[in-house]
């Protein structure tokens with residue numbers, strides 16, 4: 001009986017050892033997908049429930065909330081989700097721990113004066129395919145060793161600067177349109193060693209200056225020719241069509257509409273790869289193969305013609 005008892009004890013011990021081992025050695029590493037609003041009514045509720053590596057997909061709607069992220073999650077907007085914060089808060093704040101986080105596909109608007117559309121504090125997330133407009137404060141604000149990757153966003157009509165870099169913050173800024181902001185387009189604090197890498201952006205018509213204490217390479221400064229009336233799709237004649245950098249750091253696979261990010265052989269600047277409204281007549285003399293992406297017509301009688309790009 002003693003031997004049996006010892007064996008049972010050994011077996012139990014082994015089971016306990018294995019169970020503990022599983023608990024310690026094999027944490028839940030499978031990335032989860034969380035959905036707003038079907039699974040969680042607010043973005044922040046999903047963020048709170050998510051772990052690093054998880055993806056939160058947010059459907060169209062206006063989300064009146066401030067979002068705080070301090071872990072490596074992907075926040076993906078599908079359709080046109082709008083984040084509009086309550087007064088005197090940042091719309092989206094990335095804090096320490098969010099270096100591997102990302103946000104794409106959102107419209108971020110309505111932050112109060114002195115607050116930000118996106119505020120990075122000691123964090124370096126990836127920010128792509130967003131419309132950041134109509135904030136009474138700043139567009140994207142990088143502070144305290146924050147060096148996010150800022151690629152293919154449209155940053156327009158904010159009362160502060162489009163992108164600000166303070167205190168050891170060196171974002172990589174590529175393929176964005178940054179126009180019509182009341183501060184500077186891109187502002188670099190001349191103290192505390194911020195050193196942004198700036199290329200292939202259209203920085204135009206920002207009130208204080210297009211660049212403050214910084215400069216870029218392969219930049220343009222021209223009217224991006226948005227469709228207008230709050231629609232930041234590009235007209236077919238926009239100088240931002242086919243003038244971006246295909247190999248930009250953090251370039252996504254799709255644009256804000258979910259279309260291929262690189263069309264007509266070269267990526268556009270801004271959040272959109274092609275227009276969705278009719279602006280003229282397609283004419284092309286010659287033969288071209290590939291897929292023609294085109295917009296909906298403004299009416300079913302085909303009185304207009306779609307803008308289009310070839311892949």
Ligand SMILES: [Ca+2]
Nearest residue numbers: 242263266268
């Ligand atoms: Ca293109």
